[in-house]
Amino acid sequence: MRYLSDVAALTRKDLLLELRAKETIPAMLLFVLSALTIFHFAIPRGSSDVAALGLLWVAIVFTSLLGLTRAFVPEREQGLMDALVLAPCDRSTIWLGKTIAVIAFLGIAEVVALPAFTLFFSGLTLKTVAAVALADIGIAAVGTLTGAMAVAGRARELIQPLLFLPLSIPVIVGGIGASATAGPKFLLFLALYDTVFVLLSWAAFDFVAAEA
Amino acid sequence: MFAIAIVSVFFWAPSDADQGLSQRIFYFHVPIALTGYACFGWGAWKALRHLWKDDPNADLESYVAIHQGVIFGSLTLITGSIWAKISWGVWWVWSDDQLVLFLVLFLFYCAYFMLRYSVDPGPQRANLSAVYALFGVVLIPVSFLAIRLSHSFIHPVVFTRSGAQMTGTMLTTFCICLAAMLVLFVTLYQLELAGKRLDTRIRELKELLT
Amino acid sequence: MVRARNLSKRFDTRRIFDKVDIDLDVGGFLLVTGPNGSGKTTLLRVLAGLAAPTGGELELPVRGEIGYLGHEPLVYKQLTPHENLTLFARLYRVPDREQRIRSLLERFALWDVRDKEVATFSRGMQQRLGLGRVLLHEPKLLILDEPFNALDTAGAALLDEELATRSARAVVVATHDPERVEGLATERLGFA
Numbered sequence: 001m002r003y004l005s006d007v008a009a010l011t012r013k014d015l016l017l018e019l020r021a022k023e024t025i026p027a028m029l030l031f032v033l034s035a036l037t038i039f040h041f042a043i044p045r046g047s048s049d050v051a052a053l054g055l056l057w058v059a060i061v062f063t064s065l066l067g068l069t070r071a072f073v074p075e076r077e078q079g080l081m082d083a084l085v086l087a088p089c090d091r092s093t094i095w096l097g098k099t100i101a102v103i104a105f106l107g108i109a110e111v112v113a114l115p116a117f118t119l120f121f122s123g124l125t126l127k128t129v130a131a132v133a134l135a136d137i138g139i140a141a142v143g144t145l146t147g148a149m150a151v152a153g154r155a156r157e158l159i160q161p162l163l164f165l166p167l168s169i170p171v172i173v174g175g176i177g178a179s180a181t182a183g184p185k186f187l188l189f190l191a192l193y194d195t196v197f198v199l200l201s202w203a204a205f206d207f208v209a210a211e212a
Numbered sequence: 213m214f215a216i217a218i219v220s221v222f223f224w225a226p227s228d229a230d231q232g233l234s235q236r237i238f239y240f241h242v243p244i245a246l247t248g249y250a251c252f253g254w255g256a257w258k259a260l261r262h263l264w265k266d267d268p269n270a271d272l273e274s275y276v277a278i279h280q281g282v283i284f285g286s287l288t289l290i291t292g293s294i295w296a297k298i299s300w301g302v303w304w305v306w307s308d309d310q311l312v313l314f315l316v317l318f319l320f321y322c323a324y325f326m327l328r329y330s331v332d333p334g335p336q337r338a339n340l341s342a343v344y345a346l347f348g349v350v351l352i353p354v355s356f357l358a359i360r361l362s363h364s365f366i367h368p369v370v371f372t373r374s375g376a377q378m379t380g381t382m383l384t385t386f387c388i389c390l391a392a393m394l395v396l397f398v399t400l401y402q403l404e405l406a407g408k409r410l411d412t413r414i415r416e417l418k419e420l421l422t
Numbered sequence: 423m424v425r426a427r428n429l430s431k432r433f434d435t436r437r438i439f440d441k442v443d444i445d446l447d448v449g450g451f452l453l454v455t456g457p458n459g460s461g462k463t464t465l466l467r468v469l470a471g472l473a474a475p476t477g478g479e480l481e482l483p484v485r486g487e488i489g490y491l492g493h494e495p496l497v498y499k500q501l502t503p504h505e506n507l508t509l510f511a512r513l514y515r516v517p518d519r520e521q522r523i524r525s526l527l528e529r530f531a532l533w534d535v536r537d538k539e540v541a542t543f544s545r546g547m548q549q550r551l552g553l554g555r556v557l558l559h560e561p562k563l564l565i566l567d568e569p570f571n572a573l574d575t576a577g578a579a580l581l582d583e584e585l586a587t588r589s590a591r592a593v594v595v596a597t598h599d600p601e602r603v604e605g606l607a608t609e610r611l612g613f614a
Contacts, residue, residue: 002515009512013498013505020500020539050365074498082472083496083555087513088486142347149340153330163327163344166320167351170358180365189361193354200350204343207263211335211474333434335474415435 006089010097015104017074024070028063028109035059036113036120052121053128053179059113060132060175061139061168067105068143068164069150069157071098076151085210095144095205102140110136124179127187131178134190135171138197142167145201148208167197216388237298241291243390244284245310247397249352251281252317254401256349259342271338274345275328276404280397282321288314309359316355320348423447423563423592424469429478431464438464439613442478446592448562451585451606454596456613462596463567465613466490469594470565482563486514489561491569495552499541503532503551506540507558514559526554531576546574553581565594570602578602 018024039055075081084094110132118124146163150156170193177186258274261267292311293303306312324344331337426444430437438461446452454462467473470490471482482488490496497506507523516522527533530550540548549572556564570578585593585606595603 006513009509013501013509016505017498017500074500078496078499079492079494080496080498082470082490082492083510084513085472086470086485086488086490087510088484088515089513145343149327149344150330152336152340153327154332155326155330159323159326159330162323166316166323167347169316170351170354173358173362177361177365185364186361189357192357196350196354200347204346207339207343210472211339412435419435419437 003090003093006093007097007100010084010093011100011104014098014101018101018105024067025105025108027070028067028105029112031066032059032063032109032113033116035062036116040120049122050176050180052117054176056113056117056121056128057135057172057175057179060110060135061165061172063109063113064102064106064136064139064143065161065164067102067109068139068147069160071102071144071147072151073157076156081148081151081209091206091209092202094209095148095201098147099140099144099201102144103136106136106140128179131175131187131190134187134194135175138171138190138194139168141194141198141201145205145208148205152208216392237291237295239385239389241288241295242386243393244291245288245314246390247393248281248284248288248314248317250394251277251284251397251401252321252345252348252352255281256345259345262338262342263346271341272408273405274342276401276408278321278324278345278348279404280401282318282325283400284393284397285314285318285321289318307363309356312359313352313356316359317348317352320351324348423450423483424452424594425479425481426469427479429468429475429480431461431468431473432476442611444469444609444611446563446594446609448590448592449588450592450608451588451603452592452594452609452611453600453603453607454594454611454613455598455600456596457598460613462598462613463492465611466492466565466567466594466596469563486559487562488565489556489559489563490565490567491552491556492567493571495548495555495572497540497548497551497555499548500539502537502539503527503554504536506551507555510555510558516559522558526558530554530580544574545572546577549573550577550580553577553584557584561591563592563594564588567596568598569595570597570599 036056036059039052039059043051043055072081075084081094085091114124114129114132143160143164146167147160150158150160150163153159171190174186174190174193178190255274255277258267258270258277262270262274289311292308292314296305296308296311297303304311324341327344328337328341331340424444424446426442429442429444430440432438442465444452454465456462464473468475468480469482470488471485472490497503498509501509504523504527507526508519511519511523524533527536530553532547532551532554535543535547540551543551549569553569553573556566566581569581573581582602585595585603597603600607
């Protein structure tokens with residue numbers, strides 16, 4: 001109970017920060033729309049819908065990367081990780097609070113991006129939408145952890161994409177598979193990815209947040 | 213050990229019926245790849261030891277194992293693409309699961325080095341490296357599954373290699389090569405570890421003198 | 423409250439400090455002096471539990487009972503004082519939250535600006551808020567790194583008062599200019 005109220009306080013803080021700064025969500029929205037527009041010119045006429053779906057997934061991963069790169073900037077800029085780490089709550093709440101905020105940002109970006117995709121390219125199946133939702137969880141969980149790792153070093157946000165993209169390859173595979181093939185195989189794969197990496201990130205954050 | 217391996221590859225093992233001489237690179241490629249996995253696995257084991265038991269040597273050992281892993285990984289990519297060139301006439305084949313997986317791992321572990329070099333030496337760096345190394349061993353099976361599954365929408369025909377159908381001599385040769393590679397890894401691992409420790413010791417002495 | 427025996431810290435092979443012994447009880451005041459870059463900040467981070475010592479033994483209060491103020495005020499600049507203190511009061515499980523926040527903000531002369539973004543404040547005001555944040559949960563061990571540097575006169579007077587009337591806590595202060603708190607110190611540690 002206490003754990004959940006700590007998580008709620010931290011998520012609320014991140015949502016409030018975004019509400020004030022209005023930086024991440026507008027940037028993500030503009031980015032995903034720009035990306036979809038560029039993709040229109042990138043796929044030749046007569047290409048299959050599968051090609052367009054593939055690009056949708058590329059757009060989702062890179063848009064999320066944009067948000068994830070910003071995720072720990074408020075903490076990093078003012079050394080606030082120290083203040084959070086000293087609080088008597090379980091350190092994994094910092095990760096979980098941030099992950100939930102990132103899922104919310106991603107959700108907002110996708111509420112615009114998915115209809116825009118149907119408008120520009122082709123319709124989406126319910127299964128694709130489910131796959132996007134499942135992918136968001138895994139992306140946010142892993143990306144928040146690598147984000148915390150990235151801000152710990154000198155290279156700051158620069159190495160976030162390098163840390164995150166190799167880990168996101170299975171998500172892309174699962175997502176495109178779910179969009180392009182029949183049967184629940186790929187949704188199950190995405191659920192498996194989520195389970196494994198959510199547990200791993202949750203357990204590992206304690207070591208990432210502080211040295212002592 | 214290595215000499216025996218080379219001799220047995222070229223003179224003892226029978227030539228493959230349809231691939232001929234080129235098939236012999238198999239005796240290098242696959243053991244190198246397996247040794248690469250062993251390196252990453254050992255690195256992750258040491259990473260776990262660091263996080264769990266706070267073993268003071270584990271961080272360096274984990275790093276050295278992963279460093280060796282990346283070297284063997286690069287060799288896997290090179291031998292794999294030579295094999296691909298000989299067998300299929302192209303330098304790169306996306307249908308070879310092992311090769312694609314090593315590409316993913318290569319990217320992942322290069323990021324590991326970027327991470328490690330972006331943090332100052334100390335407990336923080338040891339922790340971050342260890343966590344990322346653990347993510348690596350989890351990524352190996354997950355990526356492997358992903359790559360397998362991806363055939364259903366990327367390639368209509370799945371290439372299967374008849375790796376298991378080896379004759380007795382082929383299997384023995386293969387085992388000798390694998391053992392040789394593992395011995396090579398252990399030797400290099402010890403060597404690099406000794407070098408790194410010596411380096412630390414020298415810097416400590418220098419610090420004491422100033 | 424704080425026991426350190428033969429405490430040492432190094433970065434890679436570089437020694438930051440060596441063989442530090444500390445005994446600090448409730449009511450104690452440890453003054454850490456030395457020029458900039460002599461390792462004061464690192465020692466304070468170790469005592470706050472933010473950095474791991476390389477060697478030696480260290481006994482500290484549990485995590486929630488420490489208050490640490492570094493060079494930065496450690497508050498979210500995009501949030502208001504009230505929102506900042508609410509967040510930390512929740513995380514530190516401060517009882518009678520609203521009342522405690524109100525009394526602190528009034529005492530630190532920030533009640534009138536409680537709903538303004540911290541980013542619009544002067545450095546002195548931000549540091550005052552930072553001080554309010556570390557006192558919020560009544561820490562048993564208060565660790566302050568160069569606290570007078572960024573504080574304005576009003577804030578410094580409040581801090582003097584807080585340090586002089588420390589009743590149920592131990593205090594560690596690091597400064598390169600010890601005159602102001604010299605009289606209060608019960609223990610001293612000089613860094614070269």
